[in-house]
Amino acid sequence: MARPNDEVEALLKEYADLIAITGGDAFKVRAYEKAARAIGGYPTDISRLDTSGLREIPNVGRSIAQKVAEYLRTGRMAVIEERRTAIPVGVRELIRIPTLGPKKALRLYEDLHIASVDQLAAAIEADALADLKGFGEKTQENIRHGIEILRTAGGRVSLPLALDTAEEVITALSGVPGCRRCAYAGSLRRMRETVGDLDVLVAARRSAPFMAALCDLPTTGDVIARGAKKTSVRTTKGLQVDLRVLPPESWGAGLQYFTGSKAHNIRTRTIAVHQGLKLSEYGLFDAGSGTSVASRTEEEVYARLGLPWIPPTLREDRGEIEAALRGTLPELVTERDIRGDLHSHTDLTDGLAPLEAMVEAAAERGYAYYAVTDHAPNLYMQRMTEEKILAQRERLRELDGTRHRMRLLHGTELNIGPDGEVDWPGEFLAGFDLCVASLHSHFDQDRATMTRRLVRACENPYVDVLGHPTARLIGRRPGVDADWEEVFAACARTGTALEVNAQPDRLDLCDEYILRARAHGVKFAVNTDAHSVPHLAQLRYGVGTAQRGWLTRDDVINTWPLTRLRRFLRRSVRG
Structure with missing residues (x-):
């Protein structure tokens, strides 16, 4: 069931967009965006809170708390409905285009009466934006690319x-x-x-x-x-x-048929035909007599075809049929196999919960170990310092082993700079239990430059995990352009794990890249990149993506016992 927190988060984000579109105060926009994130990440069901309780949530002031209380009481938020009526739906759709901000969307509407994505695409093709200030050739190309991304996502x-x-x-x-x-x-x-x-x-x-x-x-x-x-x-x-x-007797055949994929089903139907059978959503039948030979369970249907049951996450016709026939289907990693999360944040940087709350929530999930990896100083907005991170380490050591005997690892998420450099010198990085390195800027570098940048980060002896490697945001930002075969080879050579980031808007690496990287012998870490307590439950999406990439327990370093994990994290390098 959708949490009231999630519903209110979406509403407040929409209101922030509406304010921005109408040229509202930027400070007010940021205030609603911060409140939205705080409410979405708040561990308690906000429908149980009154106005004073809502005000205890970080970044939720009196005015916002009143609006939220109104929605929880009536199912509507009057200020949002008023703003909606003042702005055409098409303009609100325009800001979904990656790279097109609210101010530019409003100018397009006011100056050229553009009120839909299709109208904007046609205007670019007709060169109708050429004389509009701020819409030069590069801006138009970025918008054109953004429209392609949006259309690729479609109604999904x-x-x-x-x-x-x-x-x-x-x-x-x-x-x-x-x-x-x-x-x-x-x-x-x-x-x-x-x-x-x-x-x-x-x-x-x-x-x-x-x-x-x-x-x-x-x-x-x-x-x-x-x-x-x-x-x-x-x-x-x-x-x-x-x-x-x-019909109940057709359950297994129906579940197999409607799970798909279409390509997988074509293969199973072909196998059936070669055996003198016919496979449909109602069952597996003898083609001559029409007698049902299997239908009640998926296992029964696959077995009658001469196959073991194939996990749904593999059913894409990417070799699973051949592996099943050979008896070499992988034993896929499961959520139960994950012993700990190796990428998470607290309110020391851009997380929403304090260290103690994140540790307690991780322990409640039954983890054997858990890593806190707040941002390093080159992500300037977080204002990290050596003093702050060392104070956090001291507190983490105090908490180590006190929550269900869960062991705590102190890490950091480093920023991969334009040339592949990372925050902090080696002697300081040596004090961390692990380092995740990620791209947070300069996403438009050319292929050769980006490849060198990523390879250099992998070659840093203190980088253990390459975080959300392509930096994509699904439906909003494409992954960076790099020679991924070269990057994957560098990861295998240097022993750098690739992250499968479980945030639903990332799922980075994607399944196709996982398959390619696995062929190089790369290891992986399935992490949540949690910025709040509820985010820890997003692990299920990362595991699903890992399964689609054919990953097993042995492929995923955070399924390993802590002693094996520590060996992987280059303890010898750090002394």
């Missing part, structure tokens, strides 16, 4: 939104009398980085009660189509949900 949504919606629907439908089984399928079950339509399956004898229940859900905005076998609705958040009701 993030994993958390899709999963929240799926869990709400499944909870509701599972309570309808006659429900034997209920689950989600499709790209969400395969843990793709974004989801288009949400596929939900029910096993039951009668379909009508479930179709009615889906249409009557509070989260259902529009009913697209309603039938006996399939009903499609669009939620109030814009996600299409397709519900199919199957």
Whole structure:
């Protein structure tokens, strides 16, 4: 279920955008953005708080607390609705284009009456922006590229939104009398980085009660189509949900079929044909007699085809069929295998929770070890100093082993500079238990320069993990351009792990790059990059991405016992 915190976070972010579009005070915009992040990352359900309780959340003042309380009480926030009416929807859509800020969006609307992404794309192609101040050739090229990114994302949504919606629907439908089984399928079950339509399956004898229940859900905005076998609705958040009701005896075949992918299903159907069988969503049948030979479980269907059960995250026709036939399918890493998180932040820099709260939350997750890696000083906005980081280390040592005997590692997230240099000299870095190095700026360097930059960072003897390596933000910013084969080879040569960053807007490395890097013998770290207590639960998305990249426990350093992990973290280099 979606948390009220998440709903309010989205609203406040939208309000900050609306203020910016209308030329509002920049300080006010930042205040609402900070409040949004603080509420989204607050561990307590804010629906239980009154106005005074809301004001105890960092960066939430009296005015914002009152607006939040209004929303929790009435389901609406009047100031947002007023701003919405004053700004065309198309203009609000324009600011979703990467590189196009609110001020430029407003100028396009006021000067050229552009109020949609399509209109802007047409205006650029017609060279209609040439005389508009601030929209030179480079700016237009950046906007054109941003439109391509936005269109590539299309109507797809993030994993958390899709999963929240799926869990709400499944909870509701599972309570309808006659429900034997209920689950989600499709790209969400395969843990793709974004989801288009949400596929939900029910096993039951009668379909009508479930179709009615889906249409009557509070989260259902529009009913697209309603039938006996399939009903499609669009939620109030814009996600299409397709519900199919199957006979209980067809559950396994239906789950296999609607999980996909299309390419994987073509392969399984081909195998069936070669065996004189026919595979559909209703079962595996003898092609001649029409007799059902398997259908109740996925395991039964795959076994009858001569295959072991194939994990959904592998079903992309990227060699999983061949591996299954050879008996060499990997034993994929699972969330239970992760012994600790090696990348997280506190309120010493841009995190939302104090050190003690993050440590306590990590211990509650059952971790054997946990690393705090606040930003180093070259990310200037964080104003880190040697004194601050050393004071944190002292406090971390005091807490070490006091929470369910969990061991604590003191690390830092270094900034990879334009030439590949990192914050702090080697003698200071030697005092850390681990160092994550990440790109935070200069994303537009050419391929050769970026490659040298990343390789140089890997060659630094104190860099243990390359954090969110491509620096992409899904649907907002593409990954940097580099010769990744050269970077992966450098990681393998230097023993630098590549991060699989679990933040849903990153999922960086992506599955395709993981597969390529794994071929070089690289090791990986599946981390949350948590900036608040709730972010620690995002590990599931990183693990799903790791599975799509065929990673096993042995590939992932934070599944290892602490003694093996410490050996990997170059203790000999640090003395």
